[in-house]
């Protein structure tokens with residue numbers, strides 16, 4: 001199983017958002033972090049790859065299936081897309097929400113295995129005390145955990161996870177990323193996760209894809225990309241890659257206050273104030 005993208009373009013109206021996106025072939029078990037500044041186009045890329053936006057592309061292949069030549073239902077049975085946290089307003093309990101995700105591409109009937117799989121995830125993520133609660137009565141972090149369980153209960157070939165841990169505390173964040181990485185390796189799934197925390201990206205991802213202003217500026221092994229200088233030029237910051245006491249990379253960053261980063265705040269007279 002492989003995933004690759006050739007020459008993808010995507011517009012919102014007459015605004016070009018993604019330009020000539022190429023993703024080199026990703027193999028089963030790949031855990032990839034999609035990084036890039038705000039508004040770079042990461043969410044748009046996920047929606048495009050999930051088949052939820054009109055695109056032009058030479059090819060978007062998952063194994064031998066081409067997105068533009070298959071049905072949306074067939075594509076979405078193999079691809080699990082988790083959008084950024086938006087707030088779940090469904091009138092369902094946590095348990096029902098997770099069970100429902102399991103049912104998305106199977107028959108209407110609920111088997112003992114489906115119930116057991118939902119219960120196992122609730123137990124693994126210590127959600128027992130909120131399993132009976134309505135999803136719209138939870139905190140942002142609790143809702144995000146339920147959404148992650150919805151993703152984990154699926155068995156896709158490709159995960160597209162848009163900032164899946166943005167609302168989680170550090171303990172939960174590590175727990176979730178560890179579980180996602182484990183599932184990726186054990187099931188031979190391909191996982192692409194967007195994230196802003198570069199240290200966590202470096203800790204978990206074996207590859208980084210850097211998106212900047214709608215274009216991919218780098219794809220490669222995590223260490224190679226971190227050392228290449230592309231992070232500095234993409235974000236306009238200085239970084240240093242250190243090693244933690246656990247032998248893992250830590251990204252130390254420094255704000256650049258040089259001429260290029262002068263921030264101009266518009267004043268009442270319209271002339272602007274430099275900071």
Ligand SMILES: Nc1ncnc2c1ncn2[C@@H]1O[C@H](COP(=O)(O)OP(=O)(O)OP(=O)(O)O)[C@@H](O)[C@H]1O
Nearest residue numbers: 012013015017036037038039040041042043044045
């Ligand atoms: N529905 C939409 N209609 C028009 N423009 C949009 C729409 N959604 C996003 N955009 C624009 O597309 C660009 C890319 O947005 P996108 O949400 O993909 O960025 P992102 O990299 O995910 O950002 P962030 O890290 O801030 O979440 C932005 O300029 C945004 O304003």
